[in-house]
Amino acid sequence: MAESRLIQGRYRLLELIGRGGMGEVWRAHDESLGRRVAVKCLKPMGAQHDQSFTRVLRERFRREARVAAALQHRGVTVVHDFGEYEGVLYLVMELLEGRNLSQLLEENKQHPLPVADVVDIAEQVADALAYTHEQGIVHRDLKPANIMRLTDGAVKICDFGIARLAADIGFTSKLTGTGIAMGTPHYMSPEQISGDHVDHRSDLYSLGCVLYEIATGVPPFDHDDAWAVLVGHRDTVPEPPRTLRAEIPEFFQRIVLDLLAKTPEDRPADAKDLRRRMGAAHQGRAHTVLPGPRPEQPPSREPRLPSWTRGMTTGQKATGTSIARPALPDHTAGLTSEWTTNTDPRGGPLVPAQSRPERPTPPPELLAVLTSRHNAGLSLGRLGRWEEAGEVHRAVAVEREHVLGPDHPDTLASRYEVGFTLSRTGRAADALREFGKVVDGRERTMGADHPETLAARQEMAYVLGQLGRHFEAHQVYASVLDSRERTMGHEHPDTLRCRHNLAFNLSRLGRLEDSYQMAYEVAAARARVLGAGHPDTLVTRYEVAYALGQLGRWMEALQTYREVAVARAQALGADHPDTLAARYEVGISLGRLGRSAEALELYRDLVDDRTRVHGPADPETLRARHGLGVNLGRLARWEEALVESRDVCALRERVLGSEHPDTLISRREVAVGLGWLGRWADALAVYGQVAQARERVLGSDHPDALASRNDEAHCLEQLGRHAEAVELYRRVAALRQQRGAQGR
Missing domain, CATH: 1.25.40.10 (Tetratricopeptide repeat domain)
Incomplete structure (x- = not known):
């Protein structure tokens, strides 16, 4: 792109003015119309390696570029043209001369902007949002870097469509290990954090965060910890801006706090309503604002959040705080902002340089x-x-x-x-x-x-x-744990993570009591270090429950799984995969305790929730349906159980493959239903299919393959074919003995 200097014979690239994660921004000249423009070029991913990614990028780009080009308002960056040239996607936009709000704060050493400027910016952004929301367009990533203050005082919102593009194709970050979708944590609405439906009122919340920051110098939840920021948005009432800066007008504080309401219903109805309120307040207040003392440093506050919110992955805000792992560049920065x-x-x-082999310095x-x-x-x-x-x-x-x-x-x-x-x-x-x-x-x-x-x-x-090499895994875990304890201490989060994994592996070695004891100790330590409701603490309590179940202590397992499910719903949201997984295990425990009617109701609700969140063919939806079918059988409702098992088996075969372990489990459940209905010949044929598939995939002496051959033998007995059944039982016993000898 840079070598040709001319795109489509029309746009001549003159000067590189920005570079970032999604590409480059060039100052350019439109030779057809004789005007200056900005050209944003998306970086090619390399078709030989990333064809599927590039295909998704191209499809999303064209769709969202059309959305952006359709917006025509003085408060929205104008998109003139878009296309593809020599494999590079590009967007032609009006050239903006000015700085984005993030840059203005940085140039002001993180001191707040003048109150009159803050109010003016708020009114102009509200006008722009009123227009875009009427078009049915939600920005979804409103932040200081996406709002430009031009040299003539005009304010424009940048990257409509591009922000949506970034989210669609997966550039948007997520909190490591939790699955919580993130845009930029300091400006996310509670409904974005919880994964709920997002509409125009989410943009209003983000605007409230932006206004709070440019008015006070800090975001409403100013933590270097992404999880703490997200919990702040969701659970904590923000400190009134006037406590940080007395010169902020009372009317403006009220508007900002209304924008930051936790539920969309409590915010202004729309941007038009917001603009009307600001206009009415203008008429009812003095035209001059007395400046207060200028703070030498940005105001600081003690976080009013639970202790477990500390120590998580850091987030990004206008001050440029970086994410520890992984660090994502700001892919949706304004046209004239500095891309990093x-x-x-x-x-x-x-x-160290002296320890590396000499090689040319890459550009x-x-x-x-x-x-x-x-x-x-x-x-x-x-x-x-x-x-x-x-x-x-x-x-x-x-x-x-x-x-x-x-x-x-x-x-x-x-x-x-x-x-x-x-x-x-x-x-x-x-x-x-x-x-x-x-x-x-x-x-x-x-x-x-x-x-x-x-x-x-x-x-x-x-x-x-x-x-399945659990003994070797145990040796590695033990060695890593020794190093972590020696270099980091016994209760460092990384040490506790290793101890958690070791507990998990102990259960796979059959050392159930040791597994339970270690998991119990790790859960207690994580509760001390991170807090009882921290996701990592809940993961280990989940493992405690699993160990209790393996030990046959199902009542205790049920109670623990229930507590984990409730805590995860509070910390992560009711629809989070980890919350749904804990509810699934509650159903398993109920079934093991013979409380199949309760389990059946739980699985019906879980299937509905999984279908709504993930779709009817998602593997976890099918797992919940499998549990439903099993409990129908336990209640002797075998006709219904057989229909459910066949349906789940067919879906799993299509989604996962005919020899996937879950597909084979469903096929076995079909055979179980046929047997209980007295259709032993049909059951024998299905059991045989499962046994053959497991032998192909796992080997003839694998425990699952041997269990399937035992199922076959049982069918043969029911059919009166006793000699064949005895021969099959003997063959299974010999393979088990041989496997046991090899294990010794």
């Missing part, structure tokens, strides 16, 4: 492109699009190794993510090899006890568990 990149997205220490532009693509891969992973994420990370790893070397931290970071995506797509053996390379490289360059090295070794242990 981070060549070390993990924030880890770089290898900064290339490093920025690779960082952007690495971050895009991380975002795809957060959306659960692991196959696409893996393609991106593999391509970036190859290029980073070429320009930086195999042991450079950035190369190893990409290889780590390759391993992670492999483990999440069922390729555990490949993941193990990849993590092994990362461990070797990090030990050479960082040392055996470096947190990044230990993180890779811990993932190796996890993958060993996926492969």
